[in-house]
Amino acid sequence: MPRPRPAASALSLALTLTLLLAACGGDDEAAAPASTGSSEVGASTSTTTSPEVSTSTSTTVTSATALPATTVPAGPEADVVLEVVVEAGSVIEGGGRESVPIGSTVALVVMSDVAEEIHLHGYDVELAVEPGVPAVLGFAADIPGVFEVELHGSGLGLWDLEIS
């Protein structure tokens, strides 16, 4: 049964490449969303990633935009910027399933009407959100898989990030 593996592998590789290219093409929609709160964003930009993220970063992030392994660009300079707006316990804008090319830097911009905590599963990083102030969680997408991002207080799911 595992006979057709070489052909399958080639096909899979081709598919992965196509997907990657497709994903790269469509992620520049929201480049300036965080500008209103840029000073706050700047404050939260000095995020340090977990040791897990930084150790694996060196092998996967090779693009020119990659910063030193301990810091990750948040806000407009990230490869992928995703926004979500939460009001009265519901996602009213953004969120849902998003494809993220592996190796890219990601900025998750969260606007909430109440104080909350964003938690990115698997990568296991979290960030406090002040009410009415966009919070930016930056990370290097170097672990493949589908990862949930949720608000820790309410348990509300924001995104499923499909990193591949």
Added chain:
Amino acid sequence: VAVSVLTPVLAHGVGGRSDLPLPLWQVAFGAGVAVVLSFAIAVIVVDRPRLARLAVGRPLPIGLDRVLTRVLGPVLRVLGLGLLVVVILSGLLGAERSPDFPVATNIAPVAFYIVLWQYGQAASAVFGNVWSVLSPYETLGLLGERLGIVRRPDAESAPTSSSSTAAPSTWPAFVGIGGFLWLELAWYDTTDIRMLGAVILGYSVWVMANVVRSGRSWLQRGEGFTVLFGLLAAMAPFFRGDDGRLRIRWPLTGLALVRVPTSTSLLILTVLGATSFDGYTRTEHWDGIVGDATGWAATGWATAGLLVFVALAVALFLGACALSARLTGDRAVAVLDDHAPSLIPITLGYTVAHYFSNAVFEGQGFWRALSDPAGQGWDLFGSADHRIDYLVVSTRLIAWVQVGAIVIGHVLAVLASHDRALERHPPNVALRSQYPLVAVMVLFTVGGLYLLSG
């Protein structure tokens, strides 16, 4: 504001990471192989029953038997009982985590959802009935017999081997496993350690009360993990013969000797439906249904979804059994109980497909939690600050394990089902009686693969 590094939270009972969707070509490839092999088995391979004869196996060397029985057995008994005590105490009295080791979590969730459920199923299918020594309830029952608290099995009520004809009903086991699945897949706060400690303690007290009242043999019909793991162990190459000797045989063949009551048939289908539901909840489709529901509302949705998936699995298989029964003149329920054990390889295939990556990744949390089980800042084995390595297996390997497990499970199920039909009927009748059953197995397999592509 610094990003704080946080403990892995086991959302959905078993982790916030899910597998990438399978590409459609891989789903089609797996489905195609499953269908072609189903026909091949029906037409070419199987002409008379062989499994029961092969299931006799041969004894393991007596030296190995003695070492495993007298040394490894007692060690596993101590570990199993010890772990139960540690998990209950850590859950009821411990902390979620210690500030000294921010990545480590309390041992209760990972022990319950990953080690017991995932490793338990895998170990039973590979090594045989390890639960008979790992189960703290067996060990406590044996201790109780020595102390005169638990009635010793007398000659006529001694647990007979799996070939006995009238299998006693296993409804308490069905309820136990159903409850576990609900907790894992529907309850909104599955990793609440106080809840887990209380549930595991309550379950243990209930099980042991029954053992004290009815003897240790109650476990074989009342304790859910004993029943489920026992079914999986029937597929394993290692088993204990009627004379107590350890023996080895071809994998799968032992299924030919399994006789189950209807309650166990429904237990198998429930596990199948629930595992499918777990896969379904990782799809966008489910996200669209549940929307922003959290807390009790999320529990309500998940309970409904779980019931629908279990009902669907039961309805589909029972329907196929009814069709098959019409062709052979049997009763539908008799066909159900005859052929439900054949579904065990499919169940195992689903379990591997859905939980392989989870077991590899989140399972690392168990070794970490052993160092600081109750979040007290201990570092007993020096592993308390281990971070889960998500790159230890590639997503491509995971995808092939998923497809492989489902297809292999399907092929073994079709083989076992044909074999049983040939035990009951002459070849031409057996073949006809198999059409509806194989059709529904193909449906389960294609459906299982399709869910993995969502």
